[in-house]
Amino acid sequence: MSMRARLLPALLGSLLLLLSQPVLASQVLTSIKPLQLIAAAILDDIEEPAVLLPPGSSPHHHALRPSERRTLQQATRVYWVGGSLELFLESLLSRHAGAQALIDLPGVQLRTALQSLNFQQEEAHGHAHHKHDHGLNDPHLWLSPDNARVIARWMAEDLQGIYPDQQQQLQANLQAFLLRLDAEEVRLHQRLQGLGDKPWFVFHDGYGYFEDHFNVHPNGIFSLSDEVQPGARHVNLLRQRLQQAGSSCVFSEPQFNPRLIDSLSKGLDVRRGELDPLGVDIAVDAEGYLRLLGRIGDSLADCLQTLP
Numbered sequence: 001m002s003m004r005a006r007l008l009p010a011l012l013g014s015l016l017l018l019l020s021q022p023v024l025a026s027q028v029l030t031s032i033k034p035l036q037l038i039a040a041a042i043l044d045d046i047e048e049p050a051v052l053l054p055p056g057s058s059p060h061h062h063a064l065r066p067s068e069r070r071t072l073q074q075a076t077r078v079y080w081v082g083g084s085l086e087l088f089l090e091s092l093l094s095r096h097a098g099a100q101a102l103i104d105l106p107g108v109q110l111r112t113a114l115q116s117l118n119f120q121q122e123e124a125h126g127h128a129h130h131k132h133d134h135g136l137n138d139p140h141l142w143l144s145p146d147n148a149r150v151i152a153r154w155m156a157e158d159l160q161g162i163y164p165d166q167q168q169q170l171q172a173n174l175q176a177f178l179l180r181l182d183a184e185e186v187r188l189h190q191r192l193q194g195l196g197d198k199p200w201f202v203f204h205d206g207y208g209y210f211e212d213h214f215n216v217h218p219n220g221i222f223s224l225s226d227e228v229q230p231g232a233r234h235v236n237l238l239r240q241r242l243q244q245a246g247s248s249c250v251f252s253e254p255q256f257n258p259r260l261i262d263s264l265s266k267g268l269d270v271r272r273g274e275l276d277p278l279g280v281d282i283a284v285d286a287e288g289y290l291r292l293l294g295r296i297g298d299s300l301a302d303c304l305q306t307l308p
Helices: 003-021 032-043 066-074 087-093 119-123 145-161 166-193 208-214 231-247 259-265 290-305
Strands: 029-031 076-082 097-101 200-202 219-224 246-250 272-275
Touching: 003 087, 029 032, 032 076, 032 145, 032 166, 066 087, 066 145, 066 290, 076 087, 076 145, 145 166, 166 208, 166 290, 200 231, 200 290, 208 259, 208 290, 219 231, 219 259, 231 246, 231 259, 246 259, 259 272
Parallel strands: 029 076, 076 097, 200 219, 200 246, 246 272
Antiparallel strands: none
């Protein structure tokens, strides 16, 4: 066998290894898509921020691949929610000088996560806006427009250290984002007005910030999180609530198997919808975050408006 023939497999293997390694196109990395969308608005016409989690992956129980670990190490800035959402990142990012848990930002308002699916306890726990231990906080903080404003302002300030020649562009992008967010917020308030009393149910406790902000609250939640499957007693209670509600809307999520929802709603007068708190298929651009909020609000309104 010639020398060339012996070397060819090794060369091909090296080439494939290089091609399989991700290239970080931006100095800014976010853990999840919604944070990428906010960062993209601030970095508009500067560069596109990268995102760590692949589409459809749940931040509650993602397992990092070696290539993703390298991506984390290469990033100058890493924006993540915090250990209450992305527990798999906690130990790694505690040693990353450029990492910021956005749950810790001054001005971010946190609601207490539900500790029980008892509906009387939900009223006591679900709407408080105070800082507590992160294990008790609802981590889906990006679904509050007010929190998005805090995050955007902080990013615009923080990124000046990485892009010193684009400070004016960063501030202009921030102001444009805030103006567009104000307009979308007004539109959604109008769209959802008068629908708060319609009966609807969601897959898991992931929309509390949106619900509180726009004053629309579900009649039931199937699970505290995607990691905790409801017990038989709660399943029976949900079935009873669906029956009592009569015509109602039930919302699934693209990340999770809707089998439970299918079985609960079988034979009942239920309209089906879908809510996506992660914006999996939303384009990454200056208006992506607005589309994320808008789709949730429009999906709710589209279904609730069909109810008698």
